[in-house]
Amino acid sequence: MTNHWVDIKNADLVLIMGGNAAEAHPCGFKWVTEAKAHNKAKLIVVDPRFTRSASVADVYAPIRTGTDIVFLGGLINYLLTNDKIQREYVVNYTDLSFIVKDEFAFTDGIYSGYNVDKRSYDKSSWDYARGDDGYVKTDPTLADPRCVYNLLKQHYTRYTPEMVERVCGTPKDKVLQIWDMIASTATPDRAMTIMYALGWTQHSIGSQMIRTGAMVQLLLGNIGISGGGMNALRGHSNIQGLTDLGLMSNLLTGYMTLPGEKEQDFEAYIGLRAQKPLRPNQLSYWQNYRKFFVSFMKSWWGDAATAENNWAFDYLPKLDKQYDMLQAYELMNQGKMNGYICQGFNPLAAAPNKAKLSASFSKLKYLVIMDPLATETSEFWKNYGPLNDVDSSKIQTEVFRLPTTCFAEENGSLTNSSRWLQWHWKGAEPPGEARSDLEIMAGLFLRMRDMYRKDGGAFADPIVNLTWKYAQPHSPDPEELAREYSGNALKDLADPKDATKITRKAGEQLAGFAELRDDGSTASGCWIFCGAWGPTGNLMARRDNADPTGIGQTINWAWAWPANRRVLYNRASCDPHGKPFNPKRKLIAWNGAAWAGADIPDFKVDENPENGMGPFIMNPEGVARFFARANMAEGPFPEHYEPFESPLATNPLNPNQPQAMNNPAARVFAQDREAFGKADKFPHVATTYRLTEHFHYWTKHVRLNAIVQPEQFVEIGAALADELGIGNGSRVRVSSNRGHIEAVAMVTKRIKPLTIEGKTVHTVGVPIHWGFLGVAKPGYLANTLTPFVGDANTNTPEFKSFLVKVEKV
Amino acid sequence: MALQSLDIIRRSATTLPEPQARGAHAGQVAKLIDVSKCIGCKACQVACMEWNDLRDEIGTCTGHYDNPHDLSDQSWTLMRFAEYENPKGDLEWLIRKDGCMHCADPGCLKACPSPGAIVQYANGIVDFHEENCIGCGYCVTGCPFNVPRISKKDHKAYKCTLCSDRVSVGLEPACVKTCPTGAITFGSKEDMQQHAAERIEDLKSRGFDQAGLYDPAGVGGTHVMYVLQHADQPQLYSGLPENPKISAMVGLWKGISKPLGLLAIIATAAAGFFHYIGIGPNETDEQDEEAARRELEKTP
Numbered sequence A: 001m002t003n004h005w006v007d008i009k010n011a012d013l014v015l016i017m018g019g020n021a022a023e024a025h026p027c028g029f030k031w032v033t034e035a036k037a038h039n040k041a042k043l044i045v046v047d048p049r050f051t052r053s054a055s056v057a058d059v060y061a062p063i064r065t066g067t068d069i070v071f072l073g074g075l076i077n078y079l080l081t082n083d084k085i086q087r088e089y090v091v092n093y094t095d096l097s098f099i100v101k102d103e104f105a106f107t108d109g110i111y112s113g114y115n116v117d118k119r120s121y122d123k124s125s126w127d128y129a130r131g132d133d134g135y136v137k138t139d140p141t142l143a144d145p146r147c148v149y150n151l152l153k154q155h156y157t158r159y160t161p162e163m164v165e166r167v168c169g170t171p172k173d174k175v176l177q178i179w180d181m182i183a184s185t186a187t188p189d190r191a192m193t194i195m196y197a198l199g200w201t202q203h204s205i206g207s208q209m210i211r212t213g214a215m216v217q218l219l220l221g222n223i224g225i226s227g228g229g230m231n232a233l234r235g236h237s238n239i240q241g242l243t244d245l246g247l248m249s250n251l252l253t254g255y256m257t258l259p260g261e262k263e264q265d266f267e268a269y270i271g272l273r274a275q276k277p278l279r280p281n282q283l284s285y286w287q288n289y290r291k292f293f294v295s296f297m298k299s300w301w302g303d304a305a306t307a308e309n310n311w312a313f314d315y316l317p318k319l320d321k322q323y324d325m326l327q328a329y330e331l332m333n334q335g336k337m338n339g340y341i342c343q344g345f346n347p348l349a350a351a352p353n354k355a356k357l358s359a360s361f362s363k364l365k366y367l368v369i370m371d372p373l374a375t376e377t378s379e380f381w382k383n384y385g386p387l388n389d390v391d392s393s394k395i396q397t398e399v400f401r402l403p404t405t406c407f408a409e410e411n412g413s414l415t416n417s418s419r420w421l422q423w424h425w426k427g428a429e430p431p432g433e434a435r436s437d438l439e440i441m442a443g444l445f446l447r448m449r450d451m452y453r454k455d456g457g458a459f460a461d462p463i464v465n466l467t468w469k470y471a472q473p474h475s476p477d478p479e480e481l482a483r484e485y486s487g488n489a490l491k492d493l494a495d496p497k498d499a500t501k502i503t504r505k506a507g508e509q510l511a512g513f514a515e516l517r518d519d520g521s522t523a524s525g526c527w528i529f530c531g532a533w534g535p536t537g538n539l540m541a542r543r544d545n546a547d548p549t550g551i552g553q554t555i556n557w558a559w560a561w562p563a564n565r566r567v568l569y570n571r572a573s574c575d576p577h578g579k580p581f582n583p584k585r586k587l588i589a590w591n592g593a594a595w596a597g598a599d600i601p602d603f604k605v606d607e608n609p610e611n612g613m614g615p616f617i618m619n620p621e622g623v624a625r626f627f628a629r630a631n632m633a634e635g636p637f638p639e640h641y642e643p644f645e646s647p648l649a650t651n652p653l654n655p656n657q658p659q660a661m662n663n664p665a666a667r668v669f670a671q672d673r674e675a676f677g678k679a680d681k682f683p684h685v686a687t688t689y690r691l692t693e694h695f696h697y698w699t700k701h702v703r704l705n706a707i708v709q710p711e712q713f714v715e716i717g718a719a720l721a722d723e724l725g726i727g728n729g730s731r732v733r734v735s736s737n738r739g740h741i742e743a744v745a746m747v748t749k750r751i752k753p754l755t756i757e758g759k760t761v762h763t764v765g766v767p768i769h770w771g772f773l774g775v776a777k778p779g780y781l782a783n784t785l786t787p788f789v790g791d792a793n794t795n796t797p798e799f800k801s802f803l804v805k806v807e808k809v
Numbered sequence B: 001m002a003l004q005s006l007d008i009i010r011r012s013a014t015t016l017p018e019p020q021a022r023g024a025h026a027g028q029v030a031k032l033i034d035v036s037k038c039i040g041c042k043a044c045q046v047a048c049m050e051w052n053d054l055r056d057e058i059g060t061c062t063g064h065y066d067n068p069h070d071l072s073d074q075s076w077t078l079m080r081f082a083e084y085e086n087p088k089g090d091l092e093w094l095i096r097k098d099g100c101m102h103c104a105d106p107g108c109l110k111a112c113p114s115p116g117a118i119v120q121y122a123n124g125i126v127d128f129h130e131e132n133c134i135g136c137g138y139c140v141t142g143c144p145f146n147v148p149r150i151s152k153k154d155h156k157a158y159k160c161t162l163c164s165d166r167v168s169v170g171l172e173p174a175c176v177k178t179c180p181t182g183a184i185t186f187g188s189k190e191d192m193q194q195h196a197a198e199r200i201e202d203l204k205s206r207g208f209d210q211a212g213l214y215d216p217a218g219v220g221g222t223h224v225m226y227v228l229q230h231a232d233q234p235q236l237y238s239g240l241p242e243n244p245k246i247s248a249m250v251g252l253w254k255g256i257s258k259p260l261g262l263l264a265i266i267a268t269a270a271a272g273f274f275h276y277i278g279i280g281p282n283e284t285d286e287q288d289e290e291a292a293r294r295e296l297e298k299t300p
């Protein structure tokens, strides 16, 4: 979230799209209810299904799954043509005035630099034009045809209300009604928040859907302000913490990135990430990358990380490609990866295409499962009749099941969607032989280190030199780890302005990332968490909910990254002179000498606004980007591409270019392409989703949850049910080109047939949550149906759009 | 439970006068369920099961979100989901939390032949004391909302207690505490009526001209009230009765049975007539109503 849960109560308008907050985040949804009850806010829900969120919405509109960029691109077009933008905001705080290189082009859905064989782009033309001073050229009048404003306008001219109706199936009058409501927030005294979740991320163009939403918010001046923002609702209580701590194959902690295989040179690695400002007097905060990185390396390798060895840069693996989960299962399937440690993860259910997953796991030598529950993955080799029809005698994989504690049986911090690190305390002793993940991992590490010490190995240094200074090496405390990722001084730190003054003694915890240094004198395992456990102790454990300004800025409740800041980009809530755009919901303001207010300023605290520093200090531009430059895989402006399984034969936005049918930059493995289905055999559009009553594949093990939602079902619109003669409550078979499931048919008015390009398209809803283990009624794993392809940037699987056929059983 | 903190003002099949020395100074309580705020998350259902130690069967899906399918001795509340296409052609998903309404004039209590099996407290809560229940099922017939359920296990009647145990020590009912959206609130009846008025104003400003409070006069008002978007059509909400009244049978029965005493009642309970009304539909026609009214007037 750019903002936070409580801040949603300040919204005047709430758009839930690409998510179903009432269903999947009922506790957080409270704040939508507050906004409606106490701020007279209106709620808009756009979703393929009339959801629980829609049940309390003021306006609901249906949309075909996977077409959100068309709806939002149309909205951008509408806002620009009707001049419903917050001009002062966009002119000063975005790149609309920046001039783009002449070489940059977009033809028939494909950007300049495309290589069809590699399915990727040479992005060198995707950049701004530079002036003689080295800075980007701009035209504040927005007249230059090559400025971002005009390119943006040009790009979205094709996205008309008629096009939206044709592609999304959303009735034009609903489209215009919603756009009009949204446009009303272009004024400084009105704010809209966007709440989204996996309904946007789980598409082959998911990242670009989210970008389109963010672009709408920028045009309306809704980023950085109270009641606004782009608010990603994270599904697991600590999934935010997972990404923050870099548990992705291409990340280090705090959104630093692993080097690629061509980046063997340390200085070049840093240089690319510590970008110089693109405009005069911009902060470009990532220029501090070296400080964050060196402190991180000191945290991991201590004395072994020295200036001489580039802070152990060679210890880091250099990526030849992305190692996301889809890549991992592909490598297993090819026999190239033969061992797998599966920690708190149930991929047989949670990754796409169960048949492929099952085949992949069957080729492993060993599979280690760390989980509090008996997961389907841990029994992938066991026959459960039609629900898991495998021949155990043919599977040689050795499976180890290590029972772990669950969150309630240990201390630690969870990072919620608001970026709040909230400390929690053990509520119960773990059952039986369960051990914490920390203890299991520590045991594994110590044994590996012993072997490397004794027997050596190809490159033992990173293992034998890893810092491991815990009081009980076999079982580190969560408190020790929390202090470590927050960070401390390794030497006495002198005040940079007065060398005689010591600001931090060696060993003392640091108060924040501003204290990090690039000379090896500080350590911090995750720079954005720096200060969470500061010199005064564990700030994550704070529970003071005082809200002095009444806008929900409880800054002494727990601790938010970065720097305990609650609303990111909050400098943008003020006009260029530092006065709040909306004095009623004041986050910060310039008081003549400093920035201060209800939040921690996301800005240089003593920077006079008249100097023209932009509010988006992490970008070298100093402003927000409509033009993503080379940061996205498939292009600088979001373009609609059809899901890899689409009911259409061509992409209506680019009908003459087959390469632009689906995301041209998405990685597709050959075998998976063959497994895609076509509309002639699988005529219905399906989408998977979650239900309030359950959490993923866990709560089917819990009796109370099973009582309130006991048995697997699929949702089918009344029209399709009539067409196929399916009665409510009868059993149906839903198949894709990859397999089938059987479930109870829930026939509903909440799913309406859509008219897409003149033809009727039915949506089939497939809730996940059931499997062959647990106390709920056994069911099929829903991912039996889903395609093995992901977003071009993140490789998040396309769980939300695929093709199926429905039949009576 | 000890009930000193909850003065009983009415007791089933009892002619003894109830204690009256202590006044109900704290006033009468009410739970307000704002259907327009409810997202059907069922947290209240789970909280009810947890607080009251109830565990229903793990059932099946029959093509609805209503699970369990009906109230039972183990399910004292459940969400009922109704899809409604309004005259404008827009869909509404009306989700109503069903359960005991805690009627001011409780048909269940009036119908109950067993002394002290059903009581009403000064705060308005209607409670079943199962140790006195003989399982005859008259309360089922007497209830205009089809709420009490006879347990197959012990043949006694069960229903929502409005968490009388929690309320007696100053806590809100478990469902209220757990509701994430604030759709359920609890307090004095006047406060809840006032809160409802604010909510209704908000709903009217959003185009629900017929928004209103459901606090039906036919049962003397209720201590569980609903804010409805369509108060003129309560039946849209999975058959919430438009004009609930105590069944004519209850009045009739009271008239006949009062002098007979408990023994006779138990004996008669075996008879087919009573069996029918124990499990049969709770429908009344105008004639019945008229007869009941006459009987009621005769009953002191």
Ligand code: SF4
Binding pocket: B099, B100, B101, B102, B103, B106, B107, B108, B109, B126, B142, B143, B144, B145, B146, B147, B148, B159
């Ligand atoms: S709703 Fe039925 S069970 Fe509840 S008090 Fe009224 S009559 Fe009795």
Ligand code: SF4
Binding pocket: B037, B038, B039, B040, B041, B042, B043, B044, B045, B079, B097, B178, B179, B180, B181, B182, B183, B184
């Ligand atoms: S807990 Fe509240 S929102 Fe959830 S179903 Fe119950 S009344 Fe509705």
